[in-house]
Amino acid sequence: MKSNTQLLAQVTEFIGYEADLLDHKAYQEWLSLWTDSGLYIVPTDLNETDYLNTLNLALDDADMRRMRVARLENGESVSAISVGSTVRMVSRVRILEAGDDLVIARCAMTLNELRHGKLVTYPANVEYTLKPTAEGLKLEQKVVKLLHADGFLRTVSFIF
Amino acid sequence: MSQLIDMKNIGLQAADMVDVEKGRVKKELYSNPEIFEEELDLVFNNTWVFVGHESEVPEAGSFKTAYIGRQPVILSRDRKMNLHVLQNRCRHRGATVCEARKGKTKAFTCPYHGWGYGLDGSLRALPKPEEYDGVFDKSEMPLESLRAESYQGMVFATFNNDIEPLEDFLGGAKKWIDLFMKQGGGYPVKVLGEHRFNFPGNWKIQLENTTDAYHFPIVHKSFVSSLDEATADIFDFLDGEGFVEDLGNGHSVMVMIPQLVDLEADLDQPIPERFSALAQALRDEGKSENEVKKLVRAAHGTGFNLNLFPNVSCSMAFFRVLRPVSVGETEIQHVALGGDGAPDAFNHKRMRLHEHFQGPMGFGTPDDGEAWERVQKGSMAGTDGWILVNRGMSKLRTSEDGNPQGAVCSETGMRGAYQQYKKMMAAAEEK
Numbered sequence: 001m002k003s004n005t006q007l008l009a010q011v012t013e014f015i016g017y018e019a020d021l022l023d024h025k026a027y028q029e030w031l032s033l034w035t036d037s038g039l040y041i042v043p044t045d046l047n048e049t050d051y052l053n054t055l056n057l058a059l060d061d062a063d064m065r066r067m068r069v070a071r072l073e074n075g076e077s078v079s080a081i082s083v084g085s086t087v088r089m090v091s092r093v094r095i096l097e098a099g100d101d102l103v104i105a106r107c108a109m110t111l112n113e114l115r116h117g118k119l120v121t122y123p124a125n126v127e128y129t130l131k132p133t134a135e136g137l138k139l140e141q142k143v144v145k146l147l148h149a150d151g152f153l154r155t156v157s158f159i160f
Numbered sequence: 161m162s163q164l165i166d167m168k169n170i171g172l173q174a175a176d177m178v179d180v181e182k183g184r185v186k187k188e189l190y191s192n193p194e195i196f197e198e199e200l201d202l203v204f205n206n207t208w209v210f211v212g213h214e215s216e217v218p219e220a221g222s223f224k225t226a227y228i229g230r231q232p233v234i235l236s237r238d239r240k241m242n243l244h245v246l247q248n249r250c251r252h253r254g255a256t257v258c259e260a261r262k263g264k265t266k267a268f269t270c271p272y273h274g275w276g277y278g279l280d281g282s283l284r285a286l287p288k289p290e291e292y293d294g295v296f297d298k299s300e301m302p303l304e305s306l307r308a309e310s311y312q313g314m315v316f317a318t319f320n321n322d323i324e325p326l327e328d329f330l331g332g333a334k335k336w337i338d339l340f341m342k343q344g345g346g347y348p349v350k351v352l353g354e355h356r357f358n359f360p361g362n363w364k365i366q367l368e369n370t371t372d373a374y375h376f377p378i379v380h381k382s383f384v385s386s387l388d389e390a391t392a393d394i395f396d397f398l399d400g401e402g403f404v405e406d407l408g409n410g411h412s413v414m415v416m417i418p419q420l421v422d423l424e425a426d427l428d429q430p431i432p433e434r435f436s437a438l439a440q441a442l443r444d445e446g447k448s449e450n451e452v453k454k455l456v457r458a459a460h461g462t463g464f465n466l467n468l469f470p471n472v473s474c475s476m477a478f479f480r481v482l483r484p485v486s487v488g489e490t491e492i493q494h495v496a497l498g499g500d501g502a503p504d505a506f507n508h509k510r511m512r513l514h515e516h517f518q519g520p521m522g523f524g525t526p527d528d529g530e531a532w533e534r535v536q537k538g539s540m541a542g543t544d545g546w547i548l549v550n551r552g553m554s555k556l557r558t559s560e561d562g563n564p565q566g567a568v569c570s571e572t573g574m575r576g577a578y579q580q581y582k583k584m585m586a587a588a589e590e591k
Contacts, residue, residue: 042521044353044354044355044356045353052508053504053508054353054511055352055353055354055355055496055511055514055515056511056515057355057515057519057520057521058515058521059512059515064516067386067523068523070382070385070386071382071383071385071386071523074382074385076381076382076385077381077382077526077527078379078527078530078531079526079527079529079530080382080526082530116533150261150356151356152356152357152358152491152492153356153357153358153520154357154358154359154520154529155357155359155520155521155525155526155529155530156520156521156526157526157527157530
């Protein structure tokens with residue numbers, strides 16, 4: 001068992017690494033961060049935790065993640081081609097549960113997107129469920145709780 | 161006086177920008193703010209506007225908020241289970257009495273001075289009422305109520321007390337609403353949730369899109385690529401037997417997948433690969449093979465988009481609801497549907513399919529949004545110009561219901577909608 005400081009450093013490094021991959025559109029490497037059973041979730045209802053039983057903005061299993069990445073990479077999606085850059089800031093990382101099998105952490109994220117010359121901002125709380133493996137931490141679940149999840153969002157052709 | 165005449169003329173000018181004979185509309189209809197203001201008055205405040213589905217207010221005390229154009233309204237169900245559509249505006253100093261999106265309540269209480277209204281809109285109580293002695297009686301000050309009528313659970317309301325009953329307005333669309341509601345798989349259709357997004361463009365761009373099959377293989381290529389081969393074949397419908405039919409009053413139906421028009425027919429079809437897990441889950445729950453086939457077929461959604469003028473579409477498996485915010489901004493809801501009391505596996509599959517294509521993060525909507533944004537931008541190019549909606553105009557036939565019908569990728573539905581628009585905008589003259 002690591003000390004809290006060591007674990008916090010390891011989780012913070014992982015979250016920063018994931019953010020860097022997504023901002024630099026290294027989607028194939030991002031896919032390799034996941035366990036096979038992992039779920040990427042962007043809920044519409046911030047009070048809901050039964051995600052399978054609820055309509056979400058995204059609820060991606062491994063197949064859907066692969067398809068989402070393919071859509072962003074294969075040059076067939078006009079909105080994906082038009083996306084400029086994203087820059088996300090992550091901070092306020094806190095370990096909520098430090099088990100041997102799973103580590104649960106929460107952080108603040110602000111994603112900025114430049115789209116057709118206009119800046120769009122997405123503040124969110126992000127909850128990570130991470131699985132320690134021989135190859136380091138893997139994503140078992142990532143829940144992106146957008147501050148304006150139940151409002152009228154702009155369309156999204158990137159990955160939070 | 162001259163200003164009044166000008167105001168009248170804007171409606172007429174807009175009506176003149178629809179060239180029915182040649183199947184084209186002036187691009188200014190997307191970008192002129194004065195025309196937009198007239199549309200709110202002459203179209204949205206003057207016809208039946210969809211405000212919600214009865215399943216969204218299932219119990220006594222249930223409510224949801226909605227808009228008719230720019231006007232906030234509340235859809236509520238009272239203790240006797242009657243539905244009401246009320247203006248969301250206190251009769252005292254005019255604050256909204258409800259800001260929640262949906263919920264359950266016993267009363268709507270104004271936050272400003274505490275006037276409390278019942279679910280039917282009646283003014284029940286107010287602090288220190290004695291100061292109104294001899295001024296007015298409580299019974300004179302209910303929340304203002306709109307005329308509201310339902311068809312197949314779809315609730316519409318209007319500010320115009322003189323227009324035809326809802327069922328007459330829906331007319332030829334009713335047959336298609338009946339077919340659409342078969343997708344509960346033997347259970348009543350129920351709202352499961354909704355996606356909300358906006359785009360920087362005029363509401364008519366969205367209105368047109370729901371009856372536009374021509375764009376599908378181009379704009380949604382990346383979605384089709386994400387499907388298995390058999391499903392991708394189903395979505396390859398431009399060369400098929402589908403059609404677009406003008407149903408009158410601005411409504412139209414676009415049949416893309418004819419074999420999925422009646423979800424209760426052809427139940428002996430084999431279960432497609434992508435629904436095999438759903439079928440097995442239903443069998444594991446003890447459903448008979450017949451029920452499994454009925455539910456699996458219903459899980460597809462229908463093979464058509466029914467466009468109801470001006471703000472709602474029964475679009476394959478969901479409701480598309482639009483709201484005009486300004487001349488260059490539109491809010492859209494993609495309302496997911498399932499079966500009320502249907503097996504969880506069925507409703508889960510319906511929600512996962514909805515997430516796949518719909519909403520701001522679906523595999524379809526962002527590409528639509530990109531195209532619409534470009535249309536709005538493009539409408540600013542040049543001082544004059546036309547938007548073409550004349551596709552398939554020379555190849556119209558008469559449907560079995562006696563309506564004009566064209567190819568699946570024709571713009572027959574758009575022309576129908578613009579004909580109704582022209583009629584309503586031209587009514588400015590009579591005002």
